[in-house]
Amino acid sequence: MTALGFLYPGHSAEDDYPRMEQLLGSDIRLSLVHTDIGEDAHRVDALLEMGSQERLAAGVEELRLSGAEAVVWACTSGSFVYGWEGAHEQVRALARAAGLPASSTSFAFTHAVRELEARRVAVAATYPDDVAALFAAFLKDAGVDVVAVSASGIVTAAEVGTWGEAETLALARASDHPDAEAVLLPDTALHTASFIPALEKELGKPVLTANQVTVWEALRLADRRVNAPELGELFSRERRVQV
Incomplete structure (x- = not known):
């Protein structure tokens, strides 16, 4: 069993994750913890607050208790809004808080493009x-x-x-x-x-797509390769990226 953890902001398309879990196979579990987003707005100041270390750290203990082997901040705008260096620091802080390999959807996109x-x-x-x-x-x-x-x-x-x-x-x-x-x-x-x-x-x-690459990134962090053509070309080829 491979358990993967996700910090998901609020409630919008979280039902994508049980759907993807079904498509990935019976030995992979996707666990979501919902973070407090504050103000729901695609506005820079609101996004910076949504992705703050304090908001992300609040959900980490629940993910640890779920047995997650890796954690991904399942938010694109709440990571890239910090810029390249700031997004790296956000992920480093998340990894320290969780004691687990960590990433975010923004980096998932860059790794998936390379893949x-x-x-x-x-x-x-x-x-x-x-x-x-x-x-x-x-x-x-x-x-x-x-x-x-x-x-x-x-x-x-x-x-x-x-x-x-x-x-x-x-x-x-x-x-x-x-x-x-x-x-x-x-x-x-x-x-x-x-x-x-x-x-x-x-x-x-x-x-x-954002939720697709987020799950792929978590699998990459856990060193799992899954063939799932129903999730697109990204899940239909041999892994190349080792980041």
Whole structure:
């Protein structure tokens, strides 16, 4: 049994995780602890507060008791908003508090892009323009060539959580770029676990979504390799990344 822990902000698309647990197999358990998000707003000051060390540390003991072998802060905007160095410090502090290998969804995206050997990507963000631009800057700091950025301007995770397959597919399609080798959907409040293959079929290229890469990152930290084509191209190839 491999137990993986996730600190998930609030309540929006957390039902993606039991869905992914079913697709991964009977010997993998995904345990979620919900963190207090404070103000639900895709705004820089609110995101900095949501990702603070104090808020993350509050959920660590429950994850330890669950037997988790690794922990991932299941939030993209609440990690990349700190910038490249700040996001590293956030993860280091989480690892110290948990006594476990740790990462965040932002770093999960950079590792997953490398795994796919994608050099150029398009970003399909639900965020406002300024927050989407911060994610693109984070990717560029990781050496990823961002050829297109689309922002939907949604302010709250609660609203993003109401989106279904049709809205998500429309966002991905509108955000794609001919030069992009993968399309990234960075919001963990967005439901995607049930239709990643449909997204990839529509776009004809790999699609990386926030909750998908978060689970993949936790598996990587635990040194587990799982073949689960229902979760997209990322889960359908031999592991290359050793970070």
